[in-house]
Amino acid sequence: MPDTIPLAPPPDAADLLHRRHRVPAAPPPGWNDVLATMLAHRSVRHFRPDPLPAGTLELLVTAAQSASTSSNLQLWSVVAVAEPARKVRLAQLAGQQAFIAQAPLLLVWLADLHRLEALAAARGVAVEGTQFLEEFVVGVVDAALAAQNALTAAESLGLGGVYVGAMRNLPEQVATELALPPHVFAVFGMAIGWPDPAVDGDIKPRLPIEVVLHREQYRAAPDTAEIGRYDTTLHGFQREQGMREVDWTAQCIARVKDAAALRGRDRLRAALRALGFALR
């Protein structure tokens, strides 16, 4: 195969499991390059200027299409943006984040109810089901499953990337920039490129597994000791990375404190209505 990108040998399982939770890990019941790739995930926001090898975009989208999709409806699409001026404009719409323009490829993942409506209209059928919140959720989930496959695929090739939730800051302007028809919503963006080795963030620790994993039924009260341990773990991580130290719990609370904390996304429902989603 031309331009083959070699896969680095898989790091040690115990090391990767430890870096994700910062507690000694039991030996896993299996290990392979797939698990190593996923466990090694970190968001990359600094890219080398080098372009992607020919065929990379198509390979990532094929991986995305290989994800499950509700009833095989395939209610998603993706716009691949590579033109520098368009990336700059989208960066301005999505929180002024410089890495969006710096990355060689910006993927904008869409919940797409339009395609099916257009196919129905071509057969003289008016569909009503796409007006319901349910099909909006199906489109969002379909887009997310596809996107996650694409990012893991990119990482398996040595590329890096990051989700861009700020693509929801100004949904109507994003729709205009990408010429989206009604009933298509840019759920999030994703910047993809070669990680800049000079700026190499580490694997971010997540909540203790027993905080997110419930057995048989939901335990309503979060374990405050476990949460306290995580606050401490993240402080240590922030020190290691030379980041400003902030308490995870306090940071999360601040992020959802009130409408203003949502940085414009408190008007998402109005924006979706303007884009043609009835959300009945």
Added chain:
Amino acid sequence: MPDTIPLAPPPDAADLLHRRHRVPAAPPPGWNDVLATMLAHRSVRHFRPDPLPAGTLELLVTAAQSASTSSNLQLWSVVAVAEPARKVRLAQLAGQQAFIAQAPLLLVWLADLHRLEALAAARGVAVEGTQFLEEFVVGVVDAALAAQNALTAAESLGLGGVYVGAMRNLPEQVATELALPPHVFAVFGMAIGWPDPAVDGDIKPRLPIEVVLHREQYRAAPDTAEIGRYDTTLHGFQREQGMREVDWTAQCIARVKDAAALRGRDRLRAALRALGFALR
């Protein structure tokens, strides 16, 4: 490592790419076990009765936690259901699908705004941002990214699984069964187990890549020639699999024709309101 599950050797790249789109594929710019695992995905609905090796659940959840999460809020949880009687009851709530009770493990993936609200309440803070549609979308996307990692991880270990969207048929009853507090929503289920080798479905072809991939801007009119080719491709696939032959376009249109076609999920908005989601 005990109970090591061997990874099968990766099938040929050209073969897997062809089976996904049923057209001759250009050589990809890279290939590895990660791509092979994702490209080989098929939904598995028939399971051997064998249990999963010890530690599998924790490994899948660690893979899930390694996925990106908006602002590290981690607005998701998962309930692992293994008790036979509970699986039977959940199967009854989710479209009477027998494989849900047959699988050794049922994962129910949750958009979870409760945990953060409870942490805030413990600090004497009332948060308002979780009342907005935006944070519902964040929870749904977080749950979907996590779930997709878990399914890919399972497949890398030789396990199989399938998403269960019918977990949204009766959201309030599912919430009662799983003791979900307000502001927690079961987005979908996922049945996981060892695939029954006697019932071995093939890789389902997806839409031609140029139908879902847009370059720089959205092309509003779907290419009817490409869609017609896909209808033909799926007819061929259905014949191969001994399935009833149905036109993909007609099947999709029927699935979203009207409120009745949504099989109860047309009341999702009312159900979410009952579960405490204001969706402002």
